[in-house]
Amino acid sequence: MARTTQMSLIELMTLSEDISNVVEYLGRKGSFQFQSKKHDFSADKGVKSVSNFDRDFLDNLQKARIFLNIDDLDSDVLVCARANDKDREEAARILNAVNDLSDRYLKQTDEVTRVKNAYKEAMAFANLKVPYTELEHLSFLSLRIGRIPAENIDNLRFAVGNSAVIIPLGNDSSRIMAATSKKGRFALDTELKRFGFVNMEIPKDFEGIPEDVIESLKNQVIESEALLRHLDEERSNFADTHTDSIHHLLAAFSVGAQVFDIQNSLESTSMVYRLTGWIPSQETAVFMKELDELTEGRIAIREYLPTEVPSVIAGEEQVPVKLKHGKFISSFERMIFSYGSPLYGTIDPTPFVAVFFTVLFGIMFGDCGQGLVFLLMGILMAAKVIKVGGWNKFAPIFMAIGVSSSIMGLITGEFFTNETLLEPFAMWVTGLFGEPHAPILKVMPSSDPNSVKVIFGIFGMTIGLGFIINSIGLVINIINKMTQKKWGSALFGKIGLAGTVFFWYVVIFALRVAFFKHVPSAADWVIIGITLFFAAFGEPFERLLNGERPVIENGIGAMVIGGVVELIEVISNYLSSSISFVRVGAFALAHAVLGFIIHMMAERSGIIGGALVMIIGNAVVVVLEGMIVAIQVIRLQYYEFFSKFFNETGSEFKPLQFHYGNK
Incomplete structure (x- = not known):
């Protein structure tokens, strides 16, 4: 059976002149995990407080990119080398040009805003028929000019009554002139303040006839907006000619900034740096050769097996776990690590998960047409025609469940809920083995007496599948415990050999009695009793073989009570683990019934209505x-398969890899 990838610990001693190249190599290689968890390479958590100039360049380039409206970098920075002196010169040149353009653009934006505001202010006086300079010297009137929320004007007029006159200025009713007698100016100010009035400065150059001023300001607005458009074109042209350079620099400085942060956190003297970390053992020779060539021999490398590492021997450190698979199996790895990491050196369950997930999904979601939709989605995701972020890496899963659902659909005769289109295929296949009939396997309940037998047959098949899945989980657990030399845990307990034999024997015993009419013998009850005893009362025996003392930890009374509780747990656990797989058959039946309902609704809705029902119904399904079935399959694997051997978890291998940006 496949096991987790064998790992080695390597120690690197390199000169300070080579450390940047070594760190860059490790990050680009993506197969080296630092041994100590204390390493935190984020920008604000470096061990030494030293300015990271590459990160400063990166931050400024990001600001420049945003100003230039250039799309953010979407490529993998691993393909880019860290920034060099030539990159820094190019970045400085681009940043100077962008800063100059940005300053001019911001100043012109402010100028456009200022001129527009002046124009709007002047438009507020369009209703005045005499120059304001004459009005403000009136001896019998007190005038107030300013802004007020447009919805408050009517209320203001009602409040001041006949004591003041409110004159709208402009077309938007948000600027007004209020006039009252000199005696009533204080009462007017009070009311104006209550309704949100804000005094407005009269433009300094507002002299003479208002139309002259308005025309002059209008021309200034046109000229300033034209200059702003010219700068906008200049910005767009600059972006078009420098996009590739900026993207390259963003990637290069992103790598450079991370190399600096890592280097700044390493254990070192003034001349030598020390790095220790885990790598897959099969890559050790390549690492040594390439690092030796990179540093021209100026590096010392030592390799240690996990059994030679003191912290691992003492149980203070776990060897990181790496799983190695092809593209299809690897797409299921996240399903494993979302539950927990296997222990180092144990059996890798990913291939089993891939097979079980694909088969169970296909049984529960049997429709050839709908399965082809999943298959097509997977193909388009793999080709990146459909981009859904991190979900694209799961394209093989979509293709796998698409194939399994389509095969099940061919067997049950469903094609987008239609049960007649695949009849010729079913007749041809069944004709090869006897009398032709369609579908090959009729899942839909009917008045036919045989349909009940088929339904119970489906439930029996899914329980049998559950027996296989449970058994494989138990075997994995036993092998893992033996590998770890935990003989007690391997032999005793409900998921040890005793519990496994009890489970298997009871199943075989039930099948013999049900189908072969065997009469239970004394030997049957003896075997069941002994295996059940060691499954339920196995803890003292586990502790004895595992070398744990005392053997009976909390006294005989506690041991008996715990054993009785465990006895009930063993029986209920194996019973529920088996019955739980009935849901697979139930979902297969539910899927068939739902498809039948959609098809019947379509037939009774006319041509156009029927087409809409078929499209919407199949899309909903x-x-x-699809989501519900996927959740149920994951649940079955988590609770009925993983629970058999995932009683301890390891540490996932997370190698040093460069990423883009400041995350």
Whole structure:
């Protein structure tokens, strides 16, 4: 059976002149995990407080990119080398040009805003028929000119009554002139303040006839907006000619900044740096050769097996776990690590998960047409025609469940809920083995007496599949415990050999009695009793073989009580683990019934209505039922498969890899 990848610890001693190249090599290689968890390479958590000039360049380039409206970098920075002196010169040149353009653009934007505001202010006086300089010297009137929320004007007029006159200025009713007698100016100010009035400065150059001023300001607005458009074109042209350079520099400085942060946190003297970390053992020779060539021999490398590492021997450190698979199996790895990491050196469950997930999904979601939708989605995701972020890496899963659902659909005769289109295929296949009939396997309940037998047959098949899945989980656990030399845990307990034999024997015993009419013998009850005893009361025996003392930890009374509770747990656990897989058959039946309902509704809705029902119905089934079935399959694997051997978790291998940006 496949096991987790064998790992080695390597120690690197390199000169300070080579450390940047070594760190860059490790990050680009993506197969080296630092041994100590204390390493935190984020920008604000470096061990030494030293300015990271590459990160400063990166931050400024990001600001320049945003100003130039250039799309952010979407490529993998691993393909880019860290920034060099030539890159820094190019970045400085671009940043100087962008800063100059940005300053001019911001100044012109402010100028456009200022001129527009002046124009709007002047427009507020369009209703005045005499120059304001004459009005403000009136001896019998007190005038107030300013802004007020437009919805408050009517209320203001009602409040001041006949004591003041309110004159709208402009077309938007948000600027007004209020006039009252000199005696009533204080009462007017009070009311104006209550309704949100704000005094407005009269433009300094507002002299003479208002129309003259308005025309002059209008021309200034046109000229300033034209200059701003010219700068906008200049910005767009600059962006077009420098996009590739800026993207390259963003990637280069992103790598450079991370190299600096890592280097700044390493254990070192003034001349030598020390790095220790885990790598896959099969890559050790390549690492040594390439690092030796990179540093021209100025590096010392030592390799240690996990059994030679003191912290691992003492149980203070776990060897990181790396799983190695092809593209299809690797797409299921996140399903494993979302539950927990296997222990180092144990059996890798990913291939089993890939097979079980694909088969169980296909059984529960049997429709050839809907399965082809998943298959097509997977193909388009793999080709990156459909981009859904991190979900694209799961394209092989979509293709796998698409194939399994389509095969199940061919067997049950469903094609987008239609049960007649695949009849010729079913007749041809069944004709090869006897009398032709369609579908090959009729899942839909009917008045036919045989349909009940088929339904119970489906439930029996899914329980049998559950037996296989449970058994494989138990075997994995036993092998893992033996590998770890935990003989007690391997032999005793409900998921040890005793519990496994009890489970298997009871299943075989039930099948013999049910189908072969065997009469239970004394030997049957003896075997069941002994295996059940060691499964339920196995803790003292586990502790004895595992070398744990005392053997009976909390006294005989506690041991008996715990054993009785465990006895109930063993029986209920194996019973529920088996019955739980009935849901697979139930979902297969539910899927068939739902497809039948959609098809019947379509037939009774006319041509156009029927087409809409088929499209919407199948879309709902693919999205909603597809999600529900996926959740149920994951649940079955988590609770009925993983729970058999995931009683301890390891540490996932997370190698040093460069990423883009400041994350």
